[in-house]
Amino acid sequence: MDTIEIIKEQLQNNQILLYMKGSPNQPQCGFSARTVEALMACGERFAYVDILTNPDIRAALPGYANWPTFPQLWVNGELVGGCDIVAEMHDSGELQTLIKEQAAAEDPE
Amino acid sequence: MIIQQQIEQQLQSSFAPAFLEVFNESHMHSVSADSETHFRVVVVSSSFDGFSRVARHQQVYAVLAPQLAGPVHALALHTHTAVEWEQREQAVHASPKCLGGSKPDQT
Numbered sequence: 362m363d364t365i366e367i368i369k370e371q372l373q374n375n376q377i378l379l380y381m382k383g384s385p386n387q388p389q390c391g392f393s394a395r396t397v398e399a400l401m402a403c404g405e406r407f408a409y410v411d412i413l414t415n416p417d418i419r420a421a422l423p424g425y426a427n428w429p430t431f432p433q434l435w436v437n438g439e440l441v442g443g444c445d446i447v448a449e450m451h452d453s454g455e456l457q458t459l460i461k462e463q464a465a466a467e468d469p470e
Numbered sequence: 471m472i473i474q475q476q477i478e479q480q481l482q483s484s485f486a487p488a489f490l491e492v493f494n495e496s497h498m499h500s501v502s503a504d505s506e507t508h509f510r511v512v513v514v515s516s517s518f519d520g521f522s523r524v525a526r527h528q529q530v531y532a533v534l535a536p537q538l539a540g541p542v543h544a545l546a547l548h549t550h551t552a553v554e555w556e557q558r559e560q561a562v563h564a565s566p567k568c569l570g571g572s573k574p575d576q577t
Contacts, residue, residue, distance in 0.1 A: 382571045383569075383571060388569060388571075389569060389570070389571025390568070390569055390571040391565070391566030391567050391568050391569050392544070392546070392565075392566060393571075394566060394569060395566045413571065427528050427531075428524075428527070428528065428531070429531050429535075429538050430538075430544065430545065440524055441524070442523055442524050442527065443527070443547075444546070444566075445527075445546055445547050445548060446523045446524065446527065449523070450523075
């Protein structure tokens with residue numbers, strides 16, 4: 362399977378997905394750290410891909426996403442943004458609303 | 471200063487910004503003292519009216535594609551319309567401290 366297909370599958374199977382440098386517990390970049398912090402503050406489960414250990418995805422995703430940098434937060438198959446956008450949305454409360462709504466849509470209990 | 475000037479000129483001519491600031495933040499990262507690798511940009515322009523945050527950043531990335539393909543490793547963006555800029559009382563986030571992960575990442 363080529364890398365773009367793998368990315369599409371990841372986006373299809375994970376409604377809240379963060380492509381980042383390192384892991385949520387050990388981010389390897391200040392921008393990834395800030396993004397994951399904002400996402401964790403929403404209190405919902407999310408998936409992540411460490412692009413430092415997945416060089417194929419790191420190389421292919423910017424072209425697919427039309428977005429040259431990491432981290433990238435994707436919700437419901439759509440690019441929400443990188444660190445700056447996620448931080449702005451966190452401050453305004455939009456991020457929590459988006460993430461909570463997505464989590465509720467997946468698990469309606 | 472060369473890259474910083476390129477970035478400023480590109481943004482100036484593409485977005486006719488009401489406010490533009492380009493900060494070289496390379497000193498906050500694990501690169502040599504005179505580097506031009508990490509930048510933070512604040513652009514306030516009516517070109518962004520009606521566009522989502524992602525679309526605005528994509529516009530800026532497209533304009534700065536030559537720099538991003540070359541020496542520039544990180545670009546923090548703050549893109550606002552004039553109205554939003556007033557509402558924000560001109561406050562923007564400072565960039566986070568580097569955690570060292572960009573070291574193998576100079577390509």
